[in-house]
Amino acid sequence: MLQNNTGFTLPVTLLNQSSLNGSIANAKRIYEWDITSAVYSPLTFNIEVRFSVTSLYQNYGGTIAAANPNALIAALNNLNIGAFWIETSGPNTYVVTYNNNIIYRNLSIGTMTTTVTYVNTTVVPGGFMTIDVNAVNVVNSLNPGSFISGVLNLIGGDLVDVNVTSSPAENTPFLVSRTPVQPPPFSQVLHTNTVLGSASDSFSFNVDMDYTYNIYWGIPPP
């Protein structure tokens, strides 16, 4: 006996051991990706998957036949790493799967990106930070007066220039680090401001898709 407990059509595979890990039968862990704002250019996709908590994430992907969610679902289901379907909630569109065995992570549609997270905790005026990506200023926290943070999605090779200034000069920590996408998730410090009493500092780096990046200006992370 099979029962669909959702309000959506489910792709069902029955009695096939090769899809044992990818089967949605009786699975209760839900994975949802909000693809409402997805841009299908180029027509490629990638999903990060690992088959046990002790294994590494692997990339599965390919091409999408058309620039719409149904084509994305068809391409995902052809990978035989689970059963995916589309659910809508108001104006939002989600890719959904249930699985108790396979562990999914990021879904990339179109150009693959990695994240650069920035945090500016120097809430006093005069402690500002600018981030230029490929010579285009994208973050300017001039005299913020409040906590500033955000995430940039960049692609491999992007040049990031970080400039920080405090006025008056004070011992404000400045830290740039990166964490490998694949475990073990040990962060590597790329730059730290160890010069006391400096009024400004800067650091530049090229984005590598195998890492995520963190920029802290102010109170360092725990």
Added chain:
Amino acid sequence: MTIAPTITNAAQPALSVTTGMPNLSYAAILNSLGAFVWLIDELFYSAGSTSQFSNPVLYKIYDNNGDTSTQQIVTPISPGQFQASMYIETGNMVLDGQTGMSFNLNPGQSVQFIFYGSKKSSSGMLDTYGQVNNYDETIKAMGRLDFFDPANDE
């Protein structure tokens, strides 16, 4: 664009699969395939409503080259049919873990499959005695007693 998933735990699964036997889970049946091979010659298929039958049920099998072959074993019913069920003669439909069925299950719908067939051995048989895929029959056909029968001790 890279999208991180939202991961939650649902109170009930999206797809519930149960067997008709108490204390026997679908996972147990699935894991037993290969050690147990089934030859299905008839299939009873029922659904909550006839609209489910507009979704074909496909049977996928791998040949010796590793290529997949897909057959449609459940066809749409006649528009005039009232009963939401059918008997299907499947021919030599093998369930050995390498084959499987796939279909789309409509929202809120429930379906039931009852398989009619026999258990087969995954090992080869002795053609000399004209038996097929059954150890017990082979032993009897060879005129020998059960290996584990104490009467065989010499």
